[in-house]
Amino acid sequence: MAQSFLDLIRARYGDGDYPGDQYGGADGADGRGLPTDSPRNFMFATGIECSYPTIEHGRVRRDLLAECGHYRHWQKDLHLVKELGLNVLRYGLPYHLTHLGPGRYDWSFPDTVMREMQALKITPILDLLHFGVPDWLGNFQNPELPVHFADYCAAVAERYPWVRYYTPVNEIYVTARVSARDGVWNEQLKSDRGFVTALKHLVAASILGTQRIAQRRPDLIVIQSESAEYTHEARAERTPEVTVANKLRFLALDLLYAHPMESDVCMYLADNGLTRAEYDWFMAGEPPGYQVMGNDYYGRNEHILLPDGGRCQAEDVMGWYQITREYYNRYRKPVMHTETNVFDAEKAPCWLWKQWMNILRMRHDGVPVLGFTWYSLTDQIDWDIELAEQRGTVNPCGLFDLERRPRPVALAYRQLLEEFGQITVVPHGELFEVTGRAASLKVEV
Template sequence: MAKSFLTDIKKHFGDGNYAGDEFGGARGTSGQGLPTGGPGNFMFATGIECSYPTIEHGKVRRDLLEECGHYEYWQKDLQLVHDLGLKVLRYGLPYHKTHLGPGEYDWEFADKVMAEMQRLGITPILDLMHFGVPDWLGNFQNPELPVHFAEYCGAVAERYSWVRYYTPINEIYVTAKLSAKDGIWNEQLRSDEAFVTAIKHLVAASIMGNQQIARHRPDCVIVQSESAEYTHELRTERTPHIQLENKLRFLALDLLYAHHPDGEVYQYLSDNGLTRQEYDWFMVGEPPGYQIMGNDYYGRNERMILPNGEVLTASDVMGWFNITHDYYLRYHKPVMHTETNVFDPEQAPTWLWKQWVNILQMRKLGVPVLGFTWYSLIDQVDWNRGLEAKEGTVNACGLYDMNRNPRPVAEAYRQLLQEYGQITIIPHGELFEQNSRPATLKVEI
């Protein structure tokens, strides 16, 4: 029998655990252990639900920070984030309470919360507009919105100079659609013209706000959170407006990232009030900083329309992986799973693991995935009806209930963190850790 090469290796190096192999070899780390918060660490997150649209034609303000008890229990909430082992929190300052008028601010609540986050070592992804604006700004039909919002973003970035991660405006497409096309929130209009007006003002506000953030943090990381939508029309002859809607789901990101939409969408924009000058302004280039494409996915984001017109929830037919991969192929931006949950607390652990499988599948394709978010920390209120009526129905979708007791999904998330908490953004990503240099490149090569 021929001599094995292993004979000499064993003679010179012993039975195993060879010196040097611990540096990423067979004895290297597997990625197990709670997150470290280091620059290459995959970002496991949760969020505090902070929506604040108006309903009943501006007479009623939905403030979910109040309705979910956060103004009272903010210290407890932040401690829960810390104790779970999470290092990252999607957090929305109450814009409607903070920006009192041009150049006028009330920082009292924000200062307390931000100081506590810093003390606990929590990295915020700071959400600066979440479905509403202060009363003095009116609504999303106001053409002055971009200038005033930019001022606010600059003031926040200057005051909290240690913050690097921002979502200037949460779910621009959903904000515009529910406010100006579906008639549920804020201006409560139902027209294509109002929708185009809202979306152009929101995207312009996001761009201008991003620019002001970059003035204070040239290395800012912008996590654009957008709903991952899709409608399956189960008819042999397709309905034009439904097919157009499947294209319009990209509209906010197209304008934000200077990606030319197709001819049908451009014609729709032109017919409904977007001027050539405005379109050219959007297409000059994408905003500054490092851009992350965040996609939110709930089973209800995906719909099926039957031949008789009945609409059914199509949960997980395509799922976050397939829908987000379409977005990735369109924009070629690093991605993040920025929101997910289910209303049934018994099903939530399974849903969590299914969403994590989606993340793993995306990583297998080599797509850089920055992080994952269970949204939200605490149960929500009235999202079963999209906040359109103030009924006080508790949606049991949080990691913790309204009394701050853990739901089953909290333990599932802890288990996930202990197993995967120290993986890198991409496999072997130590070589490509996020650095603190300002973003400089303006084109993709």
């Protein structure tokens, strides 16, 4: 009987663990193990809830950094991030307290936190505007916002030159809608013109701020966090209002990424104050830096509009996968799942795994998903009513409660990290390590 090649291999090398196999293969790395700080690794993150809009027509500031105890427990919070096994943190500097006026800043709190973050080797994704502005800027109807915010972005980049990841303006669409069309925050308007005005000022602020950061950090990575929304209409005949509303959810990213819009959306913008010159300015081209499209998804982002006008939550009719796939097909940007949670602490572990399965499916289908965020590190307050009133209701959606005790989802996240923590940012991601080379516009070939 002829000798098998396996007999010859085993005689030479033994049974497995062949020289060279440690570089990948039958016995190579499979992605298990807690995350490392390698730039080729998938980015697992959490975030510190940092919203600071005003309510009651500017008389009351909802500062969630204060209400959730971060100003008191910031050091503990940073250490909890590391103890959980994470290296990436979505972190919002308190813009409303830091930018005191044109050219005037108070860095006392940011400096303290940023020093500790650097010492712990936490990679921050700096969130520079989260639902509110300093009192002296008024609100999002102020046309001076883009210029002043750009100065602030430049000052942040100058002060923390080691930071590379930024979200200049968090959830632009939600910020404009809730402030100027739903009448809940800041200017508390209920008008399409107010909404368009807020939207264009916010997008312009993001673009100008990104340009100023790029002057100091040409290789910056912008992870735009935008709400992944959809309204299903449970009516035999679709109404034009809902059809247009499902197009308006793209408005912020269309303006940000210079994506031409359909005629009805253009007419809506023109009818509500966007001039031709402003439109042309937005369409001139997208901002600098490596652009990542972050999509936030909560089950409450997806609604069913009932025949009687009522609404019900529609989580997982489409889910993060299908809604984000729409956004990806539109913009063709690398994707990050930038926010998710659920307000039921017992259901949170299952929700975490469902979101992770969405991500694995998306990656399997060839979409470059670069990261995932459970938002936030701790429980939140009054987000069940969008911060509209100061009721003090604790939303048990954090990895830890407000006493900094772990919730069940923290244990589930740790398990997820141990199983997947060293997968590459994309398959064969070793080929595409993030380098220090300056970002430049990519052209399709």
